[in-house]
Amino acid sequence: MDQVICTVDVVLLTLKEQRLNVALLKRDREPYKGVAALPGGFIHAEEDGDARDAALRVLREKTGIDAPYLEQLATFSGPARDPRGWSVSIAYTALVHDEVIEKAAHPDVKMACVDRKLSLPFDHKAIVDTAVARLRSKSQYSSLPCYLLGASFTLPQLQRVYEALLAEPINKVSFRRKMTEMAMLESVDGEMEAGGAHRPAQLYRLKPEYRDQLRLLERGL
Amino acid sequence: MDQVICTVDVVLLTLKEQRLNVALLKRDREPYKGVAALPGGFIHAEEDGDARDAALRVLREKTGIDAPYLEQLATFSGPARDPRGWSVSIAYTALVHDEVIEKAAHPDVKMACVDRKLSLPFDHKAIVDTAVARLRSKSQYSSLPCYLLGASFTLPQLQRVYEALLAEPINKVSFRRKMTEMAMLESVDGEMEAGGAHRPAQLYRLKPEYRDQLRLLERGL
């Protein structure tokens, strides 16, 4: 049997000031010791139930973040991507609200804007690019961007998230029609957004059944 | 380092009489020797450039089919899916025209309709279901179904493929507008579909630049 190294990597994304950021971690061992890279690690056959469990474990151990929205991205493989030998990395995308990362406040985790030129070890740049492209693509026709916000949020906030991801303004009336069509939100009564000198916006949250399951539109935004 | 078995599996799909069929191969070794399963095998670190190469190699060795449309589906993993131990299978979907399979005429390959109840070893049923769901979903907004036809085909043929995959009739005028919008086809001049006592249909083929690259619609069919 040919020896193949089997790892998972996590592209942990969040929005900071309307810009997509990815979590990078200073590597604590060779190869690339001390270099910022995606949180990742070997699959532990004795403890991990599957690759997804491994990704959740790695994220918890390395960043202190627990149970984010997580979906499999793709698997990257080949003899050259890791100097230790022929390797497979099952990559996952995790989406969290900015606050989750700030609360975890892990000292070795640095957020980097994905629009900047990133210089990353292994093929991590390609993995990040794939994750970002997938997120932006799915934002056109799904509820995925909701996971970049907290437990409750207003429609104007959500629209700004979609607009940041799609990098284009969205018609307010159409946006609201589409959110109604997706029928994934329920209003949180009585609670309104605090803040400015203006009418406060209604708060919403994902219906429980869609907390882990995407909602799709027949026709995109 | 924990020992993880690293394999690839291929869901080779084709349309036979407007029904999606998957290629199954009688296994020639344990486990499940003699049982029909997806074509698959171990990654060979010395010869495979990456997992995709492994999938192409496996498909060529086991079915005689070379260079089909191939895309990564997902990776399946866990301690229980293979009796030999904790395993990872990087699954690929291959699409080919029915004739390609008939010409290969591999004696151990049997096509099975995916709508029938399939009893498959490992987690191959789940892999097939995932591949079929992905294909049907992408058929709503992409050129993917083209790869289930040969090098050239007519628009009525292509529409029947879309209708078979989506399991619903499509408006002819809209369908043609959408194909024009995708702008992935070029007419094959002078050549017409032979056959019935009626006006023959114009033949088209994928433009060279889209032979291996999907074309997407802004808004689905």
Add this chain to the structure above:
DNA sequence: TTAATAGTGTCTGTTAGACAGTATGGG
């Protein structure tokens, strides 16, 4: 000519976007 299917012009209903109006908070 008829039958059968290919391909198109056009009308209509549906949907998306523009715009302007009302609603509701703070100052």
Add this chain to the structure above:
DNA sequence: CCCATACTGTCTAACAGACACTATTAA
């Protein structure tokens, strides 16, 4: 009151689907 932003009603433009009409072949 004013301003700012949330929300909504409604008009218009764009698009999708229905339908009918023409085109082209074989018998």
